[in-house]
Amino acid sequence: MTLDQSYVGRVYPPTEPYEVSREKIREFADALNDPNPAYRDAAAAGELGHPDVIAPPTFGIILTLQAGHQVITDPGFGMDYSRVVHGEQRFEHVRPIRAGDVLQVVVAVESVRAAAGNDIVGLRAEVRTVDGAEILRAFSTIVARGTAA
Amino acid sequence: MSGATIEPGFALPGQTFAISRFDLVRYAGASGDFNPIHWNERVATSVGLPDVISHGMFTMAEAVRVVTDWVGDPAAVIEYGVRFTRPVVVPDPDGARLDVSAAVRAVRDDGLVEIDLTATVGGETVLAKARAVVRLPDGFSGGGSAA
Numbered sequence: 001m002t003l004d005q006s007y008v009g010r011v012y013p014p015t016e017p018y019e020v021s022r023e024k025i026r027e028f029a030d031a032l033n034d035p036n037p038a039y040r041d042a043a044a045a046g047e048l049g050h051p052d053v054i055a056p057p058t059f060g061i062i063l064t065l066q067a068g069h070q071v072i073t074d075p076g077f078g079m080d081y082s083r084v085v086h087g088e089q090r091f092e093h094v095r096p097i098r099a100g101d102v103l104q105v106v107v108a109v110e111s112v113r114a115a116a117g118n119d120i121v122g123l124r125a126e127v128r129t130v131d132g133a134e135i136l137r138a139f140s141t142i143v144a145r146g147t148a149a
Numbered sequence: 150m151s152g153a154t155i156e157p158g159f160a161l162p163g164q165t166f167a168i169s170r171f172d173l174v175r176y177a178g179a180s181g182d183f184n185p186i187h188w189n190e191r192v193a194t195s196v197g198l199p200d201v202i203s204h205g206m207f208t209m210a211e212a213v214r215v216v217t218d219w220v221g222d223p224a225a226v227i228e229y230g231v232r233f234t235r236p237v238v239v240p241d242p243d244g245a246r247l248d249v250s251a252a253v254r255a256v257r258d259d260g261l262v263e264i265d266l267t268a269t270v271g272g273e274t275v276l277a278k279a280r281a282v283v284r285l286p287d288g289f290s291g292g293g294s295a296a
Contacts, residue, residue, distance in 0.1 A: 027179050028179045028180070030175070030179070031172070031175045031176045031178070031179035032176070032207075032210050032211060032214070033166075033172070034210075034214055034217075036217060036218070036223060038222060038224075039223070048222045048224065048286075050224065054224055056210060056217075056223060057210075057213055057217065057223055057226040057229050058206060058209055058210040058229070061180060061182075061206050062180055062181055065180070065181065065182060066181065082196075085205075086205045087232065087233060088230065088231065088232045088233065088278075089205070089206065089209060089231060089233075090228065090229065090230025090231075091228065091229050091230065092227070092228050093224075093226065093227055093228070095224070096223065096224040141232075
């Protein structure tokens, strides 16, 4: 089926606030087998000028993936979730995510197109603190394979 | 300002990352991405994949360690983007080996350094257009590892 082009430009409501803990950052870094002390040791992070432990560059996907699900599973939009794969991902950081941040994500549909039988959707996710400070922007390309016949 | 040796063509130390089923299960839990194609062979093959595949985001996260391990401060990575071109198949028990190399593409007028990453498994490219934009810490010399 063809996706609803009128969704281009649609902006979804902010996600529920997510509080970043030291433990979650360490768990994520452990899952990457990444021993960098900036992810684990507040003193080591402090020596680099950070007020607390910071998160790895791709940590934001925890928040933005969930935010993107609002779009992928929106029945009015019409994506076939079972055929969805990740095409591209890009992060632009204003500053690193760090322990203690309370973050919300606003996701928007940037583009909807079909190519080679696939539906291809571009999403933009803006991650801010609940106080409104911009932390990062994440751009995702989501592909639903073979659904745009 | 960046060190004098950091110029286009400068090669960062490459690394090889082993990826096992255990890694994928742990990453699923840490990231919240429980898509079964990343841990369940039956589901993976039922959708036409040869076997369980890595989360693209796991591959992406491992690859940029060539940059963060080099710089030391992960906050140096201002931008990072990739295109997922080929699934990384992770058979049990052998797993996969992700080879990552990186080289400076350009040093911008504002001092930011563009780094191109090359990520392959068994000689085949798995990430395309993989690029990081990095703000090098003051006094960073690049570790004297110019190739």
